[in-house]
Amino acid sequence: MKDSPMVTMKAARAVQENPSVKTLYFDYGLGARPGQFVMLWLPGVGERPMSISYCTRERFGVSVADVGGFSSAVMKVKEGDAVGFRGPFGTSFKLGKEKAIALVSGGCGCAPLAFLADEALAKGKKAFYLQGARSKGMLFFTERMRKAGAEVLVSTDDGSAGKKGFVTELLREVLQKNKVDKICTCGPEIMMKKVVDISNEFKLPCDISMERYMKCGIGICGQCCVDPLGIRMCTEGPVIKKETAKKITEFGKYRRDASGRRVPI
Numbered sequence: 001m002k003d004s005p006m007v008t009m010k011a012a013r014a015v016q017e018n019p020s021v022k023t024l025y026f027d028y029g030l031g032a033r034p035g036q037f038v039m040l041w042l043p044g045v046g047e048r049p050m051s052i053s054y055c056t057r058e059r060f061g062v063s064v065a066d067v068g069g070f071s072s073a074v075m076k077v078k079e080g081d082a083v084g085f086r087g088p089f090g091t092s093f094k095l096g097k098e099k100a101i102a103l104v105s106g107g108c109g110c111a112p113l114a115f116l117a118d119e120a121l122a123k124g125k126k127a128f129y130l131q132g133a134r135s136k137g138m139l140f141f142t143e144r145m146r147k148a149g150a151e152v153l154v155s156t157d158d159g160s161a162g163k164k165g166f167v168t169e170l171l172r173e174v175l176q177k178n179k180v181d182k183i184c185t186c187g188p189e190i191m192m193k194k195v196v197d198i199s200n201e202f203k204l205p206c207d208i209s210m211e212r213y214m215k216c217g218i219g220i221c222g223q224c225c226v227d228p229l230g231i232r233m234c235t236e237g238p239v240i241k242k243e244t245a246k247k248i249t250e251f252g253k254y255r256r257d258a259s260g261r262r263v264p265i
């Protein structure tokens, strides 16, 4: 386990991406890898793990979905407000010799995958950026990804943008028409389970980002251990290979809340 000192600084930018997602940017060289997270701290509110959605030498961003409690407090943060963070923590998506990768997200899962797409494109790889959302108004980062040079495909539940239906159907279409070397996914576990099934069908490697309730974020408290392996998703995760996910019996079935009780997914 490796902790990192808390840094407190003013948010350089606060962008409302859609009605329930906000991105906070900090002018700080975090040196993070795609898929890692920071522990974000709001004075008087508390601390929670948040996905890094953007990272350059000088600036990084975290994107936060409003699911109540701490995240609702983040929605009120404005440019210039003081915020603390520790990190980066956790495992990251790995890129090797792949020429083309497919990034498949649902909901706020697009946050780490946008960061990964930036890195893949900078390395000259082709990136298919597939994003599923409830409706057009919930999509974000798609314009950023188009401008960066990714091939962007979207699906919505109501058909208000892109293909009506599941993002996994888009993945199947992309794989049927293109040579893709690796899949990376982040989002609801039911979706990621389907992505893993499709990756098996097409015999492709697949990395997933598996989120669990965290307290310490650095491997001490045991809150984020998963059944039956007992690995900690804050240190041995959140990014794991599909072969590891296959051994985690709770993947796609249940998670644990703050008190350790099982909650069906």
Ligand code: FES
Pocket: 213, 214, 215, 216, 217, 218, 219, 220, 221, 222, 223, 224, 225, 232, 233, 234, 235
């Ligand atoms: S959050 Fe404490 S061990 Fe992972």
